[in-house]
Amino acid sequence: MSTPTYSVLGTRPIRHDGADKVTGRAIYGADVHLTGMLHGAVLRSPHAHARILRIDTVKAAALPGVKAVITAADFPQGPDRIVDLGEGDTPLSYIRGNVLAIGKVLYRGHAVAAVAATNAHIAEQAAGLIQVEYEVLPCVLTAPDAMREDAPILHEDLETTELGKKSGKVSNVAVHFRHVLGNSEEAFAQADVVVERTFDTATVHQGYIEPHNATALWNEDGRIHVWCSTQGSFVVRDVTACILDVPVQRVRVTPTEIGGGFGGKIPVYIEPVAAMLSKKTGRPVKVLMSRREVFEGTGPTPGSHMTVKMGVDKTGRMIAAQASLAYEAGAYPGAMVGPGGMCVFASYNIANVTIDGYDVVVNKPSTAAYRAPGATNAAFATETVVDEIAEKLGMDPMELRLMNAAKEGTRRADGPKYRRICCVEVIEAMKNHPHYSAPLEGPNRGRGVAVGFWFNAALPSSCTISVNADGSVNLVEGSTDIGGTRTSIAMQAAEVLGIAVERVNPTVVDTDSVGFTGVTGGSRTTFATGYAAYEAAQDVVRQMKERVAKIWEVEASAVNFEKGAFSAGEKSMTFAELSEKLGSTGGPVVGRGAVNPRSAGGSFSGAIADVEVDPETGRVSVLRFTSIQDAGKAIHPSYVEGQMQGGSAQGIGWALNEEYYMSPDGGMMNSSLLDYRMPTALDLPMIDTCIVEVANPNHPFGVRGVGEANIVPPPAALANAIYRAAGVRMNRLPMKPSAIMEAIWAKGN
Amino acid sequence: MPVVFIPALLRPLTGGASQVEAAGETVRALIDNLEAQYPGLRERLVDQGRLRPNVSVAVDGEVSPIGLLESVGPESEVHFVHAISGGSR
C-alpha cells in the first residue's frame, strides 16, 4: 500500500493564535472585563463530611459593597433526572450538589455559598462572614476504608449497581462491574510463573496553571451569557441550563482562551453560580477560583487500590490474568474505573481474564477526567507485574511484551476484538530505539520500560467553512484550542482545498454560532473536529465544482480537483481564481461538516526511562526519557511531540512527587503549588519522542488522537527503572524519597 | 444470526452462557428478541427507552454513537461494554 503524499499535513506551520499568545494579547477567562462587573467569591466547607444545619447570611449581606449572597436554596430544586451531557449520562442531583452543597458537605472545599460584591476583596471578606452551623460527621478517605461494612456512608440513598441491578443495601460502592474472558482460575493452574501484587496510588490533580473562572450576565430579557475557560462550551451550556432550569436556547457560552485542562475543565463548577449571582444583582459577575480552591474544590483524578495477578507459561506466553480495581470517585459516583478495567490488560493478548472494578465514593473532591482517565493507575500495576515476570523468566522485558502484544483481532477482556491497532509497532519502535540499547553506566542507575493504551473518544463535532473572494477561507469551529488545534484542524481543511494553511482563518466561536461540538478531551479534537473540517472542505469542493461546471458549461462530475486547481479537459482554474468569481456565479459558498464518528481508534504509547536513585535520600533523578506513541497520522508533528512530552512530564510528576497529602480528618495539607510538587524545568531532562504512524481506518487522513496515551506508561516505566537502580519494587505512588527509603530499609532488614 | 456476548454479570440470566445468538437488524430489535429468550435481560441494559448510563454497545468491535438504533448485520458480533466518557460526569 502506498503512503499518500500530502502538501500540508506533516508540516510545522506557526499556529494561528501564536502571536496573540506570546504578546499577552490573547483573552483568557480571567481577562474578561464587562462594564459594571461585580466580583464573586465562594464559601467552602472546612469539614470533609458534615451535615449543614443552618446558614446565616445576614452579616455577610450587610457588609458595604456586597450585592448578593446565595446558597443552594436559591437554585431551582426540581426532581432528579439523568442528563445527557454529550459524553456520558449523569444524575442531575450529583452535578447540582457539587455546584453548591445541598444538606451535606462531602469534602473539605465543597462549595456552600457564594457572594457578589463590588470587588474581590470585599467578596472574600463577606464570604468569611457567612455563618454555617455544621454537624461534623466521621469521614472516609480511601477506597478500602470506604468499602468496609462499618464505613461512614456518604449518600444515604446510594446502593451498589451491577449492570442495571441494585444491591438493595446502602453502600459507598456505587458500581461493581466484572469482565470475564475464558476461565482465569483454571488457566492459572497451568501457569509456570504467577505474580500477584497489590498497588495503591494517591489522588493527583491535573494541575493546569490557569484556575477556573466564569463571568456571567443574566440579561433582563432572560438570556444568559457565560464567558469561561472550559474544555467544552456545549457542556457548560447544557449543564448551566439544567441547573438553572432554563431552556438551552437562553444560554450562550463563549469559550475564552483556556490555560490548560487535561480533563479537569470539563466539569461545571462556578458557571451557574456566577449566573445566579448575576440574576440577583442585575449585573455581570465574575468568579475566579484561587489555587487552593482549584485543589480542594475541583476534580482531581482518583486514588486507587488495585490487585493484579498474571500468569505465563515457561515460554513467556501470558495465559491468565486477574485484576481487582477499586478507584476513589470522590464525593459523587463516577471514578474512572470503567476505563481502568478496559485498559488494565489492553496491551496484551490473554485468553483467560477476570476483571472486577469498584467505583467508590470517599470524602474527597469529586473526581474528574485526567488524561487517559483510569488507565495510568491500572498500567502502573500491570506493567510492574509484567516487568517482574520478565525478570523471573530471565527474559528481555520488551521481548515479553512483544510476544504477547495485542493486535488486530485480539479479543479484549471486555469482549470486542481490536480493529487495526498499533501495539506491536510501538513495542518494536521501543526495542529499536537507540535509547533502549544505549549503555547505562554508573552506580544506582537503572532503565525501565512500560507500555500503555487509551481508547480515545470520538463524539460529535461541527464546522463551517466560508470562501472569501481572494481564495482564503474562514473556518468556524467549536473546539476550545488548548494546544494548537486551531492549526491542526485548519491544516486538514487546507489539505483538502489545496491551499496554504495560512490562507485558512480558524476561529473558535460561542455556542450560538456553531453546531454542537463535544469537549476538547479524549484526544478527539484533531481527530473529530479535524474530520468535521475535512467534511466541510469537501462540501466546499463539491459546491465549487458546480460553479466551475457552470462557467465551463460542463457536467460537475467532469470537473477534477487536485492540488488546489479545478480542471476539465484542457481547462484549468485555481481555487483562488474561482473564489473571485463566486459572487457572479451564484453567491457565497459555505461548506458544512457535522460528524459523529463511530469510533476514535485507540492509541498505544511506550516509555523508556533512565533514573538514578540517591541511596542516601531516596531522591530519583530522571536522566533520560523517551516517549513513543502511535499518532495514526501526525498532522502537526511539533504539537504531537508536545503532547507526548507534556503527558510524559505529567506522568513523571504523578510517579515521583504528586499527591493529595491528607490529614486524618480529610483536609488536603498541601493545597499550594509549593507543596503540591509538580515537575519544574530543573526536574526533567529533554524528553525524546518517537512518533509511530499506523493509519487509523476511521479517519480520512488516518489520524489517531495523541493527547492522552502518553501519560499511561511513565509511572510503571519509572518504577521498573527504580527497581533496577535500587533493587526495590515500588507498589505505591508517588515514589517519593521517603517511600523509596522505606522500601530500601525494609529490604535491608 | 448475530452473536451477542453476554457480560459476566448478566450470565446468570442466560444460564451461564457467555455467547448467545439472537435475531435482529438493530440493537433494539436484538435486545427485544433476547428478552423473549431470557426474561429480565432487557431491563438490565435499557432504561426509559435508552441504554443505561455507563452502558455502550459495540457492534463488530466498534462502539456505536447511536446505541439502540445501530444496525446489526447477520454475521455481527455485539458486545455491551462500559461507556468511556472523557469525564463530563
Add this chain to the structure above:
Amino acid sequence: MPGKVLVNTTINGEATDFRCEPRQSLLECLRDILQLTGTKEGCNDGNCGACTVLMDGRPLTACLVLGVEAEGRNITTIEGIARGSKLHPLQQAFLEEAALQCGICTPGFIVSAKALLDRDKNPSEADIRLWLANNLCRCTGYDKIVRAVQKAAAEMRA
C-alpha cells in the same frame, strides 16, 4: 480601609500613574486597574511564575509585590517585550519551536527568559533550566521551551 494611593511608575517605557488600595498587589494593579491582562495569575502566592514581570530589569512575581512598591520603578510586562510591530526573538522562537500549548504560562516564561538573556548571552541548558525553575508549565514538559530559549539566544548573538 485607608484611601487609595497614587503611584507614579514607568511601565513598558511609558510614564504611568495609577491609584490603588495599599493592599492591592502589583498583579491586581496591572490586570484590573491598567488592563494589562497579559500578565497572568496562576496561584497568587509566588509559586507558578505566570505573573513574572521585570522591575528595574529584575524578574519577580507580581503577585508578591504591592502596587505601591512600584513607585518610582521601571516595570516591564509581556506587553512591552515586542519591539514595535516586530516580535522579540524569544517570542518568535517560542512560535517556531512550538514552545507553548495552552499559552497561559507563556508570558511569564518569555519575561523570565528575557531577564536571563539580558544577563547571559549564551546560557547552557542547565543554566536555562535553573533560571526557569521559577516558572511552571504543565503542558510542554519544558523541552520545547528550553530549545526556544536556546534558539533565541543564538539568534540574539548573531
